[in-house]
Amino acid sequence: MEEHSTEIAEKPDLLASADLDALNSAAPEALLEWAHQYGKRAAIVTSFQKSGCIMIDMAHRAGLTLRIVTVDTLRLHRETYELMDRIEQRYGISIERFTPDPERLRQMLAQHGEFLFFDSRPKQEHCCWIRKVEPNNRALQTLDLWITGLRRDQSPHRIAASKAALVQRENRPLLKLAPLADWTEEQVSAYIAAHDVPISPLYDQGYTSIGCMICTTPIKPGEDKRAGRWRWFNQYEDDHKKECGIHIDGSGI
Numbered sequence: 360m361e362e363h364s365t366e367i368a369e370k371p372d373l374l375a376s377a378d379l380d381a382l383n384s385a386a387p388e389a390l391l392e393w394a395h396q397y398g399k400r401a402a403i404v405t406s407f408q409k410s411g412c413i414m415i416d417m418a419h420r421a422g423l424t425l426r427i428v429t430v431d432t433l434r435l436h437r438e439t440y441e442l443m444d445r446i447e448q449r450y451g452i453s454i455e456r457f458t459p460d461p462e463r464l465r466q467m468l469a470q471h472g473e474f475l476f477f478d479s480r481p482k483q484e485h486c487c488w489i490r491k492v493e494p495n496n497r498a499l500q501t502l503d504l505w506i507t508g509l510r511r512d513q514s515p516h517r518i519a520a521s522k523a524a525l526v527q528r529e530n531r532p533l534l535k536l537a538p539l540a541d542w543t544e545e546q547v548s549a550y551i552a553a554h555d556v557p558i559s560p561l562y563d564q565g566y567t568s569i570g571c572m573i574c575t576t577p578i579k580p581g582e583d584k585r586a587g588r589w590r591w592f593n594q595y596e597d598d599h600k601k602e603c604g605i606h607i608d609g610s611g612i
Contacts, residue, residue: 382523387538388417390522394504394536395423401504402426402455404495407442408569409547409558410508410539416556417538419450425506428498431456432490433464434571438561445557457494464489476574476589483574483589490571499528509537512544513568513584 382390391414394401403418403425405411418425429443443454467475467489476483499505509520520540525532539547551558561569565577567584576587586593 379521379523379525382536383521385522387414387542388421390536390538391418391423391425391506392421394506395425397504399426400502401506402428402498402502403506404428404430404498404502405508406430406570407439407446407559408508409551409556409562410510410542412442412446412556412558413547413550414506414508414538415446415450415452416550416554419452420554426455427452428455428457430491430494430498431458432494432571433458434490434573436559436561436569436572436575438559439569442557442559449557455498457498459490459494463493474573477591480592483592496528499533503533505533505535507535507537508539510539510542510547512542 382393385393395418403411403414405414405427406429415427427446446452447454467485471478471482471485476486505526511518511520520537522537522540524535526535527533550556559566559569561577565579566575566587567578568588569575570588574589576590578584578587
């Protein structure tokens with residue numbers, strides 16, 4: 360794995376670019392240790408892709424008691440729910456689950472039906488907004504430091520992802536960390552194998568990006584890693600960013 364500087368200032372001014380420079384040159388383990396000083400105002404927010412599972416393992420090995428937060432859209436794969444149970448048992452933790460607002464969900468289904476995401480991109484984005492973005496925003500209201508599993512090799516849209524960046528959420532700044540931003544798929548696989556990290560069995564079925572049932576599918580050889588997201592749009596829009604909205608904020612991550 361690449362070597363990184365691990366020297367990080369003690370608790371920084373979030374608006375100081377020098378501090379961001381230091382964070383962006385730090386190793387993942389050092390970033391997680393630094394984040395730990397924010398206590399309950401910091402959390403690993405994960406949908407239990409490989410990167411999120413690795414960060415949970417790293418935090419556990421370092422004895423860090425970071426919060427683990429997820430958005431449960433109520434339409435996740437059975438294997439995802441089973442993985443969450445395995446992770447809780449393996450690491451002795453309790454995962455905080457943020458779900459869609461029941462009334463907002465009821466109104467959406469009454470107006471558009473359960474499978475509205477097939478109709479158009481705007482309806483797909485509306486479904487993602489109700490099921491994912493709104494619960495995620497509620498989770499972020501409890502945080503000053505948002506730790507994500509974004510990596511530059513996941514999609515062309517994420518190629519500019521920083522390890523540390525200031526982002527705006529509901530008119531306030533958050534420090535968003537992506538400790539594994541510069542990791543390759545080979546580094547990810549090597550860490551998982553070395554530490555026997557629990558991951559989803561769906562990867563063995565050809566999935567490379569795992570979200571809701573129906574909206575994520577396995578990919579075929581040669582396809583982009585996120586081609587399995589909302590597959591029915593592939594033939595129409597080559598430039599579709601394949602994002603649900605959680606990471607679309609103009610920050611590059």
